[in-house]
Amino acid sequence: MNxxxxxxxxxxxxxxxxxxxxxxEGGGGRVVAxxxxxAPWSPVLxxxxxxxxxxxxxxxxxxxxxxGFALPEAGSxxxxxxxxxxxxxxxxxxxxxxxxxxxxxxRITLFSFIYTYCSDAKGCPLAYATLHALKDIVAHDPxxxxxxxxxxxxxxxxxxxPATMRTYGGGDIDPAAPVPWHFxxxxxxxxxxxxxAGFGQDVAVLAPAGASQRARIASHLLKVYLVDRSxxxxxxxxxxxxxxxxxxxxxxxxxxxxxGVPLPHTAGAMAGTTAGTTAGxx
Amino acid sequence: xxxxxxxxxxxxxxxxxxxxxxxxFARPARADETCNSPYLSTLIRGKEDYLYxxxxxxxxxxxxxxxxxxxxxxxxxxxxxxxxxxxxxxERGEAHHVGxxxxxxxxxxxxxxxxxxxxxxxxxxxxHPRLVRTITDLGARSGLHGPHTFYALPxxxxxxxxxxxxDGGGVTGLALYNNQGEYIRKYAMPVDSGGDGYGYDIAINxxxxxxxxxxxxxxxxxMRDLGALIQDPAAMQRFGNTMVMWNLKAMRPEKVFAVPxxxxxxxxxxxxxxxxxxxxxxxTSKLWLIKKDAAGQxxxxxxxxxxxxxxxxxxxxxxxxxxxxxxxxxTFMDGTTRYFDISNPEAPKQTYxxxxxxxxxxxxQSWDGKRVYVSSSLLARWDKRGKDNExxxxxxxxxxxxxxxxxxVDFYKLKLGRAHHMKLGGRGPGAPV
Numbered sequence: 001m002n003x004x005x006x007x008x009x010x011x012x013x014x015x016x017x018x019x020x021x022x023x024x025e026g027g028g029g030r031v032v033a034x035x036x037x038x039a040p041w042s043p044v045l046x047x048x049x050x051x052x053x054x055x056x057x058x059x060x061x062x063x064x065x066x067x068g069f070a071l072p073e074a075g076s077x078x079x080x081x082x083x084x085x086x087x088x089x090x091x092x093x094x095x096x097x098x099x100x101x102x103x104x105x106x107r108i109t110l111f112s113f114i115y116t117y118c119s120d121a122k123g124c125p126l127a128y129a130t131l132h133a134l135k136d137i138v139a140h141d142p143x144x145x146x147x148x149x150x151x152x153x154x155x156x157x158x159x160x161x162p163a164t165m166r167t168y169g170g171g172d173i174d175p176a177a178p179v180p181w182h183f184x185x186x187x188x189x190x191x192x193x194x195x196x197a198g199f200g201q202d203v204a205v206l207a208p209a210g211a212s213q214r215a216r217i218a219s220h221l222l223k224v225y226l227v228d229r230s231x232x233x234x235x236x237x238x239x240x241x242x243x244x245x246x247x248x249x250x251x252x253x254x255x256x257x258x259x260g261v262p263l264p265h266t267a268g269a270m271a272g273t274t275a276g277t278t279a280g281x282x
Numbered sequence: 283x284x285x286x287x288x289x290x291x292x293x294x295x296x297x298x299x300x301x302x303x304x305x306x307f308a309r310p311a312r313a314d315e316t317c318n319s320p321y322l323s324t325l326i327r328g329k330e331d332y333l334y335x336x337x338x339x340x341x342x343x344x345x346x347x348x349x350x351x352x353x354x355x356x357x358x359x360x361x362x363x364x365x366x367x368x369x370x371x372x373e374r375g376e377a378h379h380v381g382x383x384x385x386x387x388x389x390x391x392x393x394x395x396x397x398x399x400x401x402x403x404x405x406x407x408x409x410h411p412r413l414v415r416t417i418t419d420l421g422a423r424s425g426l427h428g429p430h431t432f433y434a435l436p437x438x439x440x441x442x443x444x445x446x447x448x449d450g451g452g453v454t455g456l457a458l459y460n461n462q463g464e465y466i467r468k469y470a471m472p473v474d475s476g477g478d479g480y481g482y483d484i485a486i487n488x489x490x491x492x493x494x495x496x497x498x499x500x501x502x503x504x505m506r507d508l509g510a511l512i513q514d515p516a517a518m519q520r521f522g523n524t525m526v527m528w529n530l531k532a533m534r535p536e537k538v539f540a541v542p543x544x545x546x547x548x549x550x551x552x553x554x555x556x557x558x559x560x561x562x563x564x565x566t567s568k569l570w571l572i573k574k575d576a577a578g579q580x581x582x583x584x585x586x587x588x589x590x591x592x593x594x595x596x597x598x599x600x601x602x603x604x605x606x607x608x609x610x611x612x613t614f615m616d617g618t619t620r621y622f623d624i625s626n627p628e629a630p631k632q633t634y635x636x637x638x639x640x641x642x643x644x645x646x647q648s649w650d651g652k653r654v655y656v657s658s659s660l661l662a663r664w665d666k667r668g669k670d671n672e673x674x675x676x677x678x679x680x681x682x683x684x685x686x687x688x689x690x691v692d693f694y695k696l697k698l699g700r701a702h703h704m705k706l707g708g709r710g711p712g713a714p715v
Binding site for chain 1: 320321384385387435436437438458460461462464466467488489490491492529531532533534
């Protein structure tokens with residue numbers, strides 16, 4: 001297990017304990033109230049960080065339960081049209097040049113900004129772990145295959161070159177996966193700036209300590225954007241709501257709205273799903 | 283090492299690591315307070331540098347317009363306790379409340395009469411906020427009037443209005459805008475299942491998917507002379523008597539609580555693991571607790587009097603301490619700042635009181651609880667007359683036993699206007715740190 005996955009699992013565990021109402025008792029070091037192993041969505045937690053190609057680990061028919069409160073049923077609520085995703089020039093992890101809207105239209109997209117050296121437990125590792133858990137949920141539901149993509153885009157093009165993003169993405173970069181995950185960057189800060197502004201993504205930059213150093217990211221307010229197939233942001237998750245089951249419900253809600261997907265989500269129930277536009281990349 | 287032990291050990295290590303390195307990460311500003319939206323998710327729990335005061339213009343005083351006034355509150359600064367900036371909006375529209383966007387870069391400020399929302403950039407230069415946008419479509423798009431509460435959500439602002447554009451009554455709702463100032467949606471306050479449709483504050487507990495709203499009164503009342511209003515029994519009936527628990531994710535009202543007497547400000551406990559909120563009723567002068575009962579159902583019930591309710595001290599603003607064991611409550615009519623011990627929220631006890639002015643309205647405390655800011659104005663036509671119409675911001679030091687005045691800024695002497703809502707500011711996001 002590499003450091004990134006270990007940190008991601010740890011971050012998800014920390015958040016998961018909060019959602020589950022788990023409390024830590026000092027001294028004896030006993031976890032009370034609930035344990036991840038007992039949690040109905042523990043397969044999600046346990047499997048965070050594993051690649052999609054591995055065998056299914058969730059028990060057949062397992063229905064993850066809402067965290068700490070009763071989530072409204074998928075499809076029973078409205079996701080507002082918050083803003084249009086900005087377009088811009090981006091680089092894929094193979095170095096090829098694209099327009100951002102190739103990665104934000106045609107499928108439901110979970111989009112977030114990251115930087116590869118981020119180590120804030122409530123920042124990029126948490127986003128990574130949550131998205132990985134969602135990826136596994138979707139991977140276990142064939143009816144959702146081909147309908148969702150993940151996109152992580154760097155805040156820091158000076159450090160995060162396509163090659164760095166390729167290394168960072170590792171085995172998650174698989175265009176043929178049920179949930180493709182794209183790791184993007186830009187050629188320069190000038191090309192990144194309008195994208196950040198368009199998303200309203202806040203970031204603070206550390207001044208370089210010396211002439212030989214370059215500016216580095218100091219902090220950012222973690223946001224994960226849920227984008228519908230037309231390229232409109234429909235939800236923005238901060239740490240308060242960044243949970244794989246919330247994401248899953250929202251994805252299902254969008255699918256129902258956009259394609260008439262019946263609920264609950266079973267492969268059989270979704271057999272009649274209407275395919276949406278096929279514009280954009282996988 | 284077994285997986286569970288690894289996870290626990292790792293989590294503990296990360297929390298320790300985060301505690302040590304926390305100041306260096308995810309900190310978009312350097313100061314904050316206890317009564318902001320939780321979606322300002324990286325609250326800075328340090329010391330504030332500036333105080334922003336949304337100030338009502340007074341005809342014939344200075345430019346006569348509403349303005350955002352900035353005070354320097356950095357001890358040791360040569361301008362400590364002084365006004366260092368003013369940003370006028372060029373009109374008088376009953377300035378009232380303000381709220382930060384989630385990234386803390388912008389401060390949205392409402393005009394209860396003008397129905398306009400003024401957006402100030404406080405991120406580019408926190409010492410000199412700049413008016414960058416005025417949103418004028420609230421009435422046309424939502425039918426609402428009187429933008430009051432500005433509550434940050436990720437990438438957007440939820441606005442609690444007091445009234446409606448059709449009849450100026452108290453039936454109102456919430457309006458959602460994105461941070462770019464584009465209108466998204468209106469959510470009506472419920473008028474069925476016991477709801478009276480009135481609105482005032484918003485307070486969210488994300489961990490429970492819970493949003494609470496409270497209720498006040500409409501434009502016909504809040505823009506009326508207070509003396510005449512009190513003499514009008516029919517008008518006095520037109521105040522909110524409810525709170526509403528919403529399903530936040532679905533933005534649906536789920537339960538209406540009967541809370542007589544205009545419940546105003548709402549504060550969720552900030553203590554980890556707590557699931558209760560507290561409010562005060564203006565006309566009946568009580569603290570109410572909103573908490574789940576043994577059956578897991580949210581309930582509201584009165585838990586303490588504020589002063590002598592028979593004398594209508596009119597509790598207005600309140601400020602909860604970071605550990606949620608203490609609550610400052612200002613009562614307007616007797617100009618008193620009161621401290622309640624709410625260690626047991628089921629039975630709050632007033633343990634301290636000080637007369638801080640002839641009239642006092644808003645109260646904000648620093649994150650460390652050592653500084654308490656008090657301002658004077660309630661509404662232009664509800665403020666007292668004559669010599670009691672003091673208009674100021676005062677800073678008090680709090681040592682746990684006594685409030686000690688550290689400075690006073692006389693807003694009339696400086697020809698600024700009526701001092702209303704205050705927000706703490708820090709040297710800002712985006713700057714090299």
